[in-house]
Ligand SMILES: CSC[C@H]1O[C@H](OP(=O)(O)O)[C@H](O)[C@@H]1O
């Protein structure tokens with residue numbers, strides 16, 4: 478276990494479409510946290526669910542003003558890390574690419590295919606190169622707990638699924654939708670990447686509880702997706718998601734055992750200490766500061 482890793486849980490919730498209103502938190506308070514990566518999507522609200530600290534951030538900001546392409550994914554993950562969050566649970570609306578995943582059902586996503594373009598997908602770069610493993614982009618411990626919590630809340634839950642992240646903001650064409658099905662993708666959304674890859678770089682175990690809102694546009698003879706319909710279905714199910722969060726808090730073990738993801742950067746930074754950019758290292762104080770000891 479990492480010597481600096483706390484043994485208590487602090488869950489960061491990133492709330493997607495339909496969830497700008499947040500989750501029920503006791504002793505909720507807005508906290509000011511700034512990031513060298515710019516402004517996060519909105520206010521950071523921290524509080525407790527039962528005895529567990531939760532911190533909430535609305536991915537698209539108040540009133541859903543930020544499009545999937547313009548979410549500052551780096552700032553969002555960086556501020557959660559700065560707040561002391563230990564694990565991140567993302568709540569997202571998704572389209573279904575499978576007959577057996579019906580609107581209203583939940584999917585604990587465990588794989589991603591990234592079809593986004595033009596988004597900043599890494600905290601690292603020129604002057605500080607890091608290659609983390611992303612083979613298993615989701616924390617199975619948190620994902621399984623979230624799935625169980627959603628079942629307890631009364632949702633029909635699928636315990637795995639591959640999420641294709643598209644750039645948007647337009648929904649897919651029918652040809653694209655059919656293509657993603659041949660790639661074995663199960664659900665489609667616009668925000669899971671680069672969020673999941675940045676969480677991994679920040680050594681934050683990440684899971685996504687996705688709520689199916691529509692069948693995208695691959696089914697013969699059906700209309701395309703409409704955003705207002707997505708939100709209608711989301712609003713009908715948001716209570717289940719909120720209830721799942723309450724139940725998750727109750728089922729977390731009293732002590733948080735270390736996760737291998739807490740050390741995701743071990744061995745990943747390959748730039749020689751003498752060749753590292755001090756300015757980038759300073760920006761990465763929260764994400765990777767534990768690796769920048771005296772001798773670096
Ligand atoms: C409102 S429909 C499209 C919108 O919904 C999903 O958002 P999120 O993942 O934040 O729940 C999808 O990714 C799009 O951003």
Ligand SMILES: Nc1ncnc2[nH]cnc12
Pocket residue numbers: 570571572573643648649665666667690691692693694702707
């Ligand atoms: N069909 C779809 N495509 C992309 N993002 C979505 N979010 C909800 N439904 C979606």
